[in-house]
Amino acid sequence: MRFKDQFKFVRQNMKKNKTRIFMTVLATAMGCAFLIVLASVGFGLQKSIVEEITQDRLMTEIQVHGKENEENAGITMDDITYFEGLDHVKAVTRRQMVDQQGEFRVGEFRAEGNAVVVDFPSETKAGFELSEGRLPEADNEVVIGHDFAESLAKWNGKETAPLNEDGTVKEEFKYKGKLIGETLNLGVKQYEGEEEKSKTFDVKIVGIGKKPTKDWEWDPNIYISEKVLSEIEAFTGTPNGTVITPNLPAEERDLMEQRKDRFYSQVSIYADDVENVKTISETIKDKKYFAYSVVDEMEQINTVFLIVKSGLIFIGTIAIIIASIGIYNTMTMAVTERAPDIGIMKAIGANPSTIKRIFLIESSYIGLLGAIFGTIVAYLITLGVNWLLPIILSNAFGEPIPGDFKFSHIPLSLPLICIGICLVVTILSGLRPARRATKVDVLKAMRREV
């Protein structure tokens, strides 16, 4: 018997008992909608959280925070050379702070901030960009952060800075001119015994960094090359230009004076592709480095959500199993009602396997219809939830929920999983009635005894 004819047969049979079929489909649809809506909350939260984490962040970055099991826990040039030698590493950026209470002056304007020592070639490879100007070429050239100009204030010689309450410089003291090409005076201090001595390094501003990607980020730093740092170190006599104050305990002083290597405080390895982040991260973790990458964090989050989603799908499956009891009943009644017809069909030569298949098609058709209607309803519910819940929550807590936060999300895989589960469950529940149909006794059926 052709599938087309079997299907036609099934449809004809189903038409004979529309109400019963409708109720069964309804129960299945409710089970499916329940499963999808429940699991969609897991998918939605995961999506929102992952988007929150990965937003504006480089997925290829691995931050290295130090090394385990060594007295000297900082990252040195040796480590960096090692990182650069690894496979799939595109760049290794390293930033050091000049260990000074930085005081910067441009003419009669003054600002306090950090001088960050960067390796410009590797920063460029990793995506450091300028909004204006160019990268330093000569030894005494520097790049300033995007918001450096904002932090400059006209100095009136007094200690109190002319600041507003929120920390910004008062309008009348602001620096209005352009900065590229200007000379910046970098003040450095050191103690020689009890006596404080200071020196000013004159550097030239050649570029301005790009605006930080996040709205709330603020970049008032200046970026200097290692060559400038070397000059500062030559003056202070300590790596990173560390100030050794006279009132420091003797042990600490000794330690500081013994230190020879520079420490890199912000080291990031950039992989050439997201796929390689994990391998690099694992390699260096094996070498006892403390490493962190968004990919690592994502992996943990995804594991947690995998468990959560599986749990939700499992609970949803129970609803479908309950609905399948309805399918079992419907199919059992259908077999009983149609036993005379089944008997006649067998009498003239219908194969038991054909009869079984017809009933299995009927039960899986009910399951499929239920799954499809359930999916449609689940999509509608999800739309409603995502529209209504933020309104309710923001009214309840008085705080707006971030605009693109989704409570419920249905990826394509979810309806497919649901349809799959639904089909398996309905076929299983239709199996026994279908087998019973094949067992109908021809003679009894023809005597209308069943």
Place this chain on the structure above:
Amino acid sequence: MIEVKGLSHQFKIGKKGKETIIPVLEGINLKVDYGEIVTVVGRSGSGKSTLLNLISGYIQPTEGEIFIDDHNVTSFNESKWADFRLHNLGFIFQSFQLILSMTAFENVELALTLKGVHEKERKTQTEKLFKKVGLEKFMDHYPSELSGGQQQRVSIARALILNPPIILADEPTGSLDSDTEDELLDFIKQLNHEMGITFLIITHDEKVAKIGDRIIEIVDGALVEEEYAS
């Protein structure tokens, strides 16, 4: 064509352990040749229907073998029986056994559908057969909308649709009046002559029995053959 060898059948009734055995047929031997009409007679309860049900494969014999077209059908499983029945045997029943939820057309078409014939081909073949049995006006009627004679003609059309070499009939005229019975018997003879279809007909009606090339009587579970020269 049909050969029955040492066939015995007993029914068991009652609960397990306390079964009563009802012996019905005992060592039956029967041979039906190509193109023959054989009628089986006997008192009510003598086991005529049981014999036919065994040959149709609806029940399994306690002992003995049945060969149809040189196939040992007693060794068939359910699935094999189904295919064999569909392709080699036509059935006519006393109470017609039409599927009530299907039209006359669908009832006749069913065997073609089961065989997997295309819809278009099914339609032409079925319509042709309806013309032959003179029911072309009633194709879309449901069995409940047909007279007994019409229903029996539909069921004959159903038996003929796959051109089986053998037709088995259990009291085919049992539910018909005398005139309709005559029509049906003429039709059976016509089919036998024109198409060479072999008939095994069970009846307790003299008139029906007489159309047989041979008449066989079942007495006390055994066969008694009466040659008939008609």
